[in-house]
Amino acid sequence: MSGGRLAENGGQRIRRGEELRFTFDGDSRVGLAGDTIASALYAGGQRTFSRSFKYHRRRGELCGCGQCANSLVTVDGAPGVRAxxxxxxxxxxxxxxxxWPSLELDVMRATDLVGGPFTPPGFYYKTFIRPRRLWPLYEKVLRSAAGLGKLRRxxxxxxxxxxxxxxxxxVLVVGGGIAGLSAALRAAQLGADVVLCDEDVEPGGSLLFEGGHERARDLAARCREAGVEILTRAPGLGYFDGLVPVWQGDVLHQVRxxxxxxxxxxxxxxxxxxExxxxxxxxxxxxxxxxxLYGVDPGRCAIAGVDDRALETALSLHRLGVQVAVVADLRPDADSELTAALETAGIELMRGVTPVRAGGSKQLAEVQVGPVDPSGRLRGSARRIACDVLAVAGPQAPASSLLLQSGARARFDDTLQSFLPQEAPPLIHPAGAVAGHADAESAMLSGAVAGAEAxxxxxxxxxEDRDRLASERAKLEAEAPTxxxxxxxAKSHDGGRGKAFxxxxxxxxxxxxxxxAAEGYDSLELSKRYTTVTMGPSQGRFSQLASARVLGEVTGRPLGEIGVTTARPPWTTVPMGALAGRPFEAAKRSSIHARHRDLGATVRWAGDWRRAYDYGDVEGETMAVHEGAGLIDVSTLGKLIVRxxxxxxLLDRLYPNRMSTLKPxxxxxxxxxxxxxxISDDGTVCRLDDDTFYVTTTSSGATAVERWFTWWMASWPELDVTLTDVTQGxxxxxxxxxxxxxxxAKLTDADVSNEGIAYLDGPQLAIAGIDxxxxxIGFVGELGYELHCAAPQARGLWDAVADSGARPFGLEPQRILRLQKMHILVGQDTDSETTPYGANLDFAVKLDKEQDFIGRWALEHYEERPPAQKLVGFTCPGGEVPTEGAAIVEGDRVVGQVTxxxxxxxxxxxxxxxxxxxxLAEDGASISISDDxxxxxxxxxxxxxxxxxGELLRS
Amino acid sequence: MSLGFLSISAGATARSPLLDAALGGGARSEVRDGWEVVSSFGDPTAERSACIESVGFADLSHLTKLELQHDGARPFAAGEALRLPGGWRCPVRPRLDLLLAEPSAAAALRPGLEAEGRVCDLTGSLGALAIAGPLAREVFARFCALDLREGSMPVRGFRPGSVARTPGYVLHERPERFLVLFGAAYGQYFWEVVADAVERLGGRPVGTDSLPAIDEEPARA
Known part of the structure; x- marks a missing residue:
């Protein structure tokens, strides 16, 4: 078994001599500064990092870059961290x-050993549907059996x-390999403001571990000098019409x-x-x-692949001091400079063979390789190769999720044996390996071309920059990769037992x-939903192509026809909390709000406002209005200046009654x-002077009414009129x-008698020194005055009025008071079908006025026909207070609704x-309310x- | 004047929609031009430093804000505010401008504006915060998707748009100083949002006296 570290080389990230101490399942471990958790564990001999989702099989290091689910661990109580x-x-x-109880001894492994035949895809759909009443129990057990860690309690x-x-x-460059760095550098050199994001802790991509680390780090340094903002450990999560969220630790960059x-x-x-x-x-x-990167000696390695990358991997590992046992190349005719180099290095190359079985109990001990027929079955005998690591180099698949999300199409390329993104939208420039330029030189050139194009x-x-681009394009096309x-x-095997994942x-x-597929789920999208293939934390990175191959084989269809599943964000798992936003609510508050708080108000939401519902004594506040004087903050009313x-x-055209005849x-x-x-809204209109009206609306309708007015003003450009919303001012x-x-009278010198300020008068006065x-008007049914003033001075006015004897009352007492007067609340006592006739507002409709107005045609129609429903008052002799919304019934038939x-x-x-x-709208008619x-x-x-x-109102 | 009740009267002190939040944060205030204005948070030196070295924000809701609806040709480009003595004229729509001025300068501006079109006092309708310092743009980036880069929003740039998920305006008053205008009813919410972003970036609330003057050369840390 391997262990420990290799000799130093220039590309390593670790700093030898800087030891870091940590624990794994309570055991003390030691790593080096620059390590990942996984590299430190691996260097210390740990091979099993996790147990699999369903069968609880041992899982070890796979991708080495935080993209698979094999290395998911809990760190300091936070689950789902990729080691x-x-x-x-x-x-x-x-x-x-x-x-459970431990990583080494997991009792749920029984599902693999004995439960395999009983747990095919969809088994829980079929097994746990009966009896239905037990589903909650099943669900609880299943959820606790499966899972990817537990949240903190x-x-x-x-x-x-x-x-x-x-x-x-x-320009946003997604991906910091050689192509991305090259693109960023060129775009920045041309003067663009460039951001580059990359998933790794430093940009450089595969150059960093394939012998090009100096070149990668030099390129990154030049990018920074040119002003490129480089975001590391920062994957792009998706493409949303030009917006790319980039998740970087505790920061979500929304890059446009x-x-x-x-x-x-x-x-x-x-x-x-x-296996x-x-x-x-x-x-x-x-x-x-x-x-x-981490100087970890993985032990004796075997390499298996389908192209030159397997040979390159073998040579690279050999150069780093790793013992390479053999290279199994599926190509029967592999022959290049690389094969000669392998020979020189003394590494055995087996042509035309592929793994047909892995062996070992707790970890890999050997791999069997041999030739296979087109169906993947071993032809002849397999050779056993003892090894600690089998490094697999299957066909590379473009990481095309972002491109596909943006609208590119995936087409299968027989030569590359993978789906290549094509027809990218014009605002997106593919570069490097994702565009088919895999080797370092052509990737760098394609990056420069993409950066220049952008x-x-x-x-x-x-x-001259355009000329340069043209020549580089030509060169890139001439260097088409071979x-x-x-x-x-789809699966290679020796005919024996064993799970092939x-x-x-x-x-x-x-x-x-x-x-x-045999059950009918024979398209990739259906297969995905039925089996959950590609739906795990890796988002199908390492499973989409493999599952498509299997589906292609069993259905007899070519891979190009099987296709790929829809690419969806997020590309990387991201905590839900990261998408939630900062915990601030965009609440409106009146300029008197703090005083309500001082007075002990119960504050609740009312639309988008925070309002005082009461001050702790609804009945007392209500009676104060009847018996003395009350004061309520109604700053939330919509207020418009029409000039x-x-x-x-304009108002005559918008309202069913006459407003132009109002006197100042x-x-x-x-x-x-x-x-x-x-009915869409209601309120009052006060004429301030010949050309100026002050319109109030309901609190919840303020914005809609302002838009309604603006809409119609745009439709009637011949009218010389302007609109200003002063609701918040x-x-x-x-x-x-x-x-x-x-x-x-205590607060003004003006004549406030019934003659001085009559009902429905709207004078402007200085009250407590404030204009x-x-x-x-009298929404609450008693003699009343609505005082409107500049919001910055409202608290002074409130204090002056309250200090003169008015008792503050809240929204709830106001609702009682207005209900006594049958004053409606639009939206509560009306619905989308209620006309003024149905709400007893006939007095507010003047069909005899000369102007056409909004709704006239319909109101003329409804005047001649009784409304489907009519608003009435009711009393409950038994003293019950029915729930708002309760049905009014006759037998089993609904004939109305409590509003x-x-x-x-x-x-x-x-x-x-x-x-x-x-x-039923007759005085004394009996109705029956069905309420809970x-x-x-x-x-x-x-x-x-x-x-x-209305005698009190007018008194 | 039929719209007199929209304006601040002489009979009482006016309060900003942010004042309670500022006082809760230790602000010291004094009455200036009829407004209770936050002059400092007790440490003017540190406040001034914040505006030079990181970022500071100050309540300027006392600025007079006048809406001018007119039908004349605008003397300046769309998206660019015009500097006036003691204030700004900011284009909102083709026939609608917003005038911003110190209260003491507003009275002198008003007659000329009324000759141009219909003037409406929005002083109480809009809260105003100045955000100043080298990290001012980073502060905005925490709650606002407007593109405030120098190339898109140079000094004197003025842009209506969504700020902290509410309708607002941003004016680039001078290098590293922006003025954001928002619905006054959102005052407390705005203070919370901006304070949260500023303090996370190492900045702090500052009194109006600590803000770098608009026409002063930017100081460097």
Whole structure:
């Protein structure tokens, strides 16, 4: 067995002599500064890192770069950390996940040993549907049996801070290999603002572990000098119409670039053969990274592949001092400079063979290789090769997810034996291996071309830069790659038993995919959903091609026809919390809000406002309005200034009644309807002068009404009128109650008598030294004055009025008070079908006025026909307060609905409003309310419950 | 004047929608031009340093904001504000400008504006925060997707848009100093959002006296 470190070389990341101490499942371990958790564990002899998702099989290092699920561990209590991508820190507490009682002895392994035949794809769909009542139990057991670690128990331990950073740039380069660095450098040199993001801890890609580390680091340094912002350990998560979220630790960069360069490289692919998941079977780049970057001696290696990468891997490992036992090349005719180099190095090359079985108990001990027929079955006998590591170099697959998300198409290339992205959108420039330029020189050239194309398209650069681009393009095309690659079988085997995995994340075998196809799930998308193949944490990086091959074989269709599944974000697993945003709620608060808090208000949401619902005594606050004076903050009302010579004309066209006939200083109620005559909002209109109107709307309708007005003003350009929304700039408070006049008199020198300020007057007065618009209206049914003033001075006004004897009351008392008067709340007492006629607002519709107005045609129609429902009041003699929304029924038939209901302390009765069939809209009619299983008897009342003639309002 | 109730009257002190939050953070205030203005947070030297070395933010809601709806030709380019004595004229739409001015300078501007079109006082409608310092753009990047890079938003640039998920405006007043305008009712929310971003980046709230003057050469750390 291997262990320890190789000799130093210039490309290693580790700093020998700087030891870091950490624990793994409680055992003390030692690593080096620069290690990943996995490299430190591996160097210390650890081979099993995790247990698999379903069968709880041992899993070891696979990709070496934080992209597979094999190395998922829990670090300091946080689950789902990829050990092979996570830098080691001193004091880390690393634990395995998904195994019990220990990583070495996992009782759930029984599912692999005895449960395999009983757990084919879809077994739980079929097994656990009966009896249905036991499903909750099944679900609980299944969820605890499967899983990828456990979240911390206490909520505070689960929380962390995510920074959100929006970044605009000219060019975003995704991928920091040689092509990406080259693209970034060229674009920056041409003057573009460039961001480059890469998944690794440093840019450089495969150059870093394939002998080109100096070149990679020099290129990265030149990029920084040219002003490129390089984000490391920062994968691009997806492509959203030009926006690419880049996840970097605790920061989510939302990068919006004018142009994108996709230099995402390729992904090494596994080969499928029995026991191909044993710890020790790893992808060739994974083995190389361990040796080159972390100086880990992986032990005696065998290499298996389908093209020259296997030979290159063998030579690289050999150069690093790793013992290479043999190279198994599926190509029967492999012959190049590399084969000669292998011979020189004394490495045996076996041509035309591939692994047909891996062997070992806890980890790889040997691999059997031999020739196979086109179906993958061993021809003749296999040779056993003792080894600690089998480095697999299957056909490279382009990491094309981002390109495909952006709209590119995947086409199968027979020569490369993989799906290449094509027809990328014009704003995206593929570069490097993902575009088919795999060797370092052509990747670098393609990067430079992509960077130049992106920058020049944005107007950077000069004529000579365009000429240079043209010559580089020509050179790139002339250097079209010549790859000799063998097509691997869907599964190679020796005819014996053993699981051959196509997806290590989800424990899906080649047999599972074939089984699903036999059950009719014979397209890749259906197979994915039925078997969950490609749905694990690796997002199909290492399983899509393998599963497609199996499906192609069992269905007899070529790979190009099988295709690939839809590429979806996120490309890398990302915590849900990272997508949630900072915990701030965009709440509106009135300028008096802090005073409500001081007064002990119960504050609740009302639309997008935070409002005082009450001050702890709803009944007392209600009675104060009846008996003395109350004061409520109504700053949330929408407020619009409509100005211009045609302001009256505009309002006449928008409202069903006449507004142009209002005299300056007077107020009129208005209801707004849609073109179909349905109520959309209501409020008051006060004429300030000949050309200026002050319009109030409901609190929740303010924005919609402003847009409604703006829409129609754009449709009537002939009108000389302007609109300004002053909702947030003007505070308003309603001083109401029989004592309100006396309070007002204390605060102003103006004549506030009933003659001085009559009902529906709207004078402008200085109240407590503050200029106010005073609207004498009465939403709550008592003598009242709405005081409107500049919001920055509203707290002073509030304090002055309150100090003069008005008791603050909240929204809940206001709702009781207005209900007594049957004043409607649009949206609560009306629905999308309610017309003014149905809501008893006939007085606000003037069909005899000369102007056409919004909804006129419909209202003329409805005037002649009774509305489907009519709003009425009701009282409940038994004192019950029915739930708002409760049905009004006759037998089993619904004939109406309660819209509002309260107990009114002044009236000492239960009252409400309801929409009912018109035949029931008669005083004294009996109705029955069905409310949560009980029947409540109620009597209809058509006139207001309180002050029905409005004498108090006008007094 | 029929719209007099929209404007600040002489009879009472005006309060910014951010004042309670600022006072809760240790602000010291004094009355200037009828407004209770935050002059400092107790350490003017540190506040001034923050604006030079990292970032500081100050409540400027007391600035007078006048909406001008007009039908004349605009004397300046779209997206670019015009510097006025003691203020700015900012283009919002082809026929709508926003005038920003110190309260003491606003009265002198108003007659000329009224000759041009319809003026409406939005002082109370909009809160205003100045964000100043070399990290000012990074602060915006934490809650705002507007492109405020120098090339897209040079000094005097003015842009309506979504700021912290609410409708707002951003004015690039001088190198490393931006003014953000937002709905006044969002004052407390805005303070929370900006303070959270600024403090994370090593900055702090500052009094108005610590802000670098608009027409002053930028100081360097």
């Amino acid at each position: 092979c991508g996570e830098p080691l820190r001193d004091g880390m507490q690393v634990e395995h996940q998904n195994a 206490r909520q505070p331990e689960r929380e962390w801070r995510t920074e959100y950073r929006r970044r605009h740039c000219d 670039a004018a142009r994108h360069v996709a230099a995402t490289g390729t992904l090494a692919q596994p080969l499928v053969f029995p 191909n998941d044993l710890p020790g079977v790893m992808l060739a780049p994974g083995a190389l990274r361990l040796a080159a 920058a020049l398209a944005l107007g950077f650069g000069e004529r 790859v000799r690659r063998a097509a691997p079988p 196509v997806d290590l994340d989800e424990d899906i075998t080649a047999k599972d995919v074939a089984y699903a 211009g010579p045609d302001a009256g004309e 200083g007077r107020i009129r109620y208005g209801v707004l309807t849609s073109e179909s005559g349905r 003007v505070a308003a408070m309603n001083l109401a109650g029989p004592g309100s006049r006396d309070i007002l 106010c618009l005073v609207l004498r 509002s209901s309260r107990r009114a302390p002044k009236l000492e009765s239960s009252i409400g409003l309801a929409l009912v069939e018109p035949r 299983g009980r029947r409540i008897a109620a009597a209809v009342q058509t006139r207001p419950f309180y002050d029905p003639d």
